[in-house]
Amino acid sequence: MRYASVVVDVPAKGTDKLFDYEIPNKFAGVIQPGMRVIVPFGSRKLTGFVVQLKNETDIDSVKPIHSLFDPEPVLNHELLELGAWLSETTLCYKITAFQAMLPAAMKTRYIKEIKPSSSAQLEDLPEEIRTAFEKGGPLSWEDLPSSLVAVVQKEIRNGNLQIDYRVEQKQKKRLVKYVKPLLPVRELEEQLQHLPARAHKQKEVIQFFIDHPNPILLTELTNSIQGASIAVKALIKKGILTEEQVEIYRDPYEHKQFPRTKPLPLTDEQKRAMEPILDKLNRHEHEVFLMYGVTGSGKTEIYLQAIEKVLNEGKEAIVLVPEISLTPQMVQRFKSRFGSQVAVLHSGLSSGEKFDEWRKIYRKEAKLVVGARSAIFAPFQNIGIIIIDEEHETSYKQEESPRYHARDVAIYRGKYHQCPVILGSATPTLESFARAQKGVYTLLTLKERVNRRPLPEVHIVDMREELRNGNRSMFSRTLFEKLTDRLKKGEQSVLLLNKRGYSSFVMCRNCGHVIGCPHCDISLTYHRHGEKLKCHYCQFETAMPSRCPECGSEHIRFFGTGTQRIEEELNRLIPEARVIRMDVDTTSRKGMHEKLLNAFGEKKADILLGTQMIAKGLDFPDVTLVGVLSADTMLHLPDFRSGEKTFQLLTQVSGRAGRHELPGEVVIQTYTPEHYSIQLASLHDFETFYRQEMKMRKSFAYPPYYFLILITVSHPNAIKAAEVTEKIGQYLKLHLSNEAQILGPVSSPIPKMKDRYRFQCMIKYKREKNLYKTLKLLFEHYEEDMSQTDLKLMIDLNPYTIL
DNA sequence: AGCACGCCGACT
């Protein structure tokens, strides 16, 4: 093959196509589809993905491929096709789709350097440039002092300097510094005498090496001797110590022990659910199963046994778990059963760790991947089963381009590999449950908890009533009594604060002014750490003012109910209770999540207080009480799924109580106790909830009866944004069928973000033959506007949050 | 995206 078609690394409209390059003789037979190559592109060098090889090209001025970037293809045939499909169905650039399938560490970095051209006489160069070169090799364009820019440009024109474009992989090999003495102990003792009297630190370091003459990690050394790194540097200079960079293999779980577990005996119900899966596995056929099983019904054991069968046949398995429930407990269950065959991918890993886990999969050292959304792109060749646990979780939908849903990708891959896909949940999405009702998916039902433990008893507390009775605290009397009761019995409680829509904004109690972000139309959130106000949408942050910027009053304070405030109130009401608080603030540091959960598991605390992150997957035997402090905070969000989300959250969190010997109880505090989402969650009645919610969806033409598309238009000028949105609405009315409903334009729920005004319109449709074509045409129609006037168009097919 | 090319005003 003489030519290669390449998708170049420029995410833009004009470059979202294939560019043909000649394959130089030296690469003949080496270059294959799925490989990344470095190609000349205009005056630069870029990486690109080879997508096909061919013997003909229509282009008359083909350039040759410069070099290989990977020794082997990084995307196999299936993933190349999947990328093309993703870019079509989510309307993203091909390069964006390809990049989404690789770990971030494999993204490329472009370096622009200035160096003397081969023909240049160094003496001809101006003094200031020559000295810069003498100091240290080529100059990077980025940190060229602005005073030199003009001179450099002139010399480039004169042909004395040239720009060198280099391509590098962002991934850094993990290097650690080891320090060791260059001299034997005897000589070290001698050196100790020769050091200046005031070099205390250096003496301390040498003494350390006299006691322990072996190489030591620099970080470990600085742990035992504070500020040792400066002394070490000095000692290296003196030739007493030496340092060594060693590349280490990153294994986030290397120090963990995972006792092996054996398959548990299945209940009759589990066996019945297992059968159709095994049948499909044996026949090597594709099928989507919706496994609807109440919390604690043993879904995971079914996953484990199905996976075991797949692995025994020499095939691979993918298990997706929502990010927040990718807890150590969950990972442990898989590692314990399958040991080193498991690769784990989640956001808690560093990009290098993710890269190494990815390579384990690529090199077939791992046969099973357990991971968050993007793990669906694991580079396996022979997948035997794909499992999506907690199928209803919104984190499976990516909110940036490519706006894909992991479930759709899973089904695509399941078809390709002719293998079953299992969607598991105690509270399936209405979309999936409706498909199961229609027979598109096969429904598997688990109604009983393993060992027949009853579901916990749920009490709904009307907080309006509490207020009328003079209780103004965040804790109802019922909840308070039950909390103190658990404390007496030595049992544990979990308290959930549903923080969404409740963030702690800052308001002036005198004039009612709320401090907002100057760039985005939302209120700033108070962070106690450093007394700061931060914007959730842009990076803006500012100090907490002591006076109201509007009226100058000192009565300005943060409102809303953060976990911190609850913790304070808890400490006041029940001072003897030991509380662990889990929220973004306390878990942002790496490993804290695990640490806090372990502490709770070891009963170092009586109450676990947290946000959504504690709702899922936790399994502690002594938790007998779950309290939901305010069930309706998300019920009133302007989102048609708010009822569904409330039902899901309440059901999930209730499932945390009484999972073992001790029976559990749940207290739900709410201001709208009559709402069906809350009522039915308290009765653990998903099926009635499903029917009720489906009626609502039908009458308002929402999914699953209709599909949605959200088009968001943003522009620095509000009028322009509104105008364009209006025109888009008209355009769509003209080009889509009469069956489609076009709503809007309306101001986006976040009307202004990063100094851009946002308007949106929504399309509801059932079937549209020319949908993708029309949307693509829409993009082209506004192309000039987009480049000329800084207009941005965002199209989200099947949006998950319309917020 | 980034870069070259090209056309206009400001200045040595």
Next chain:
DNA sequence: GTCGGCGTGCTC
């Protein structure tokens, strides 16, 4: 007459 501002259009 040259330098440098940014609008325009292309990149195999």
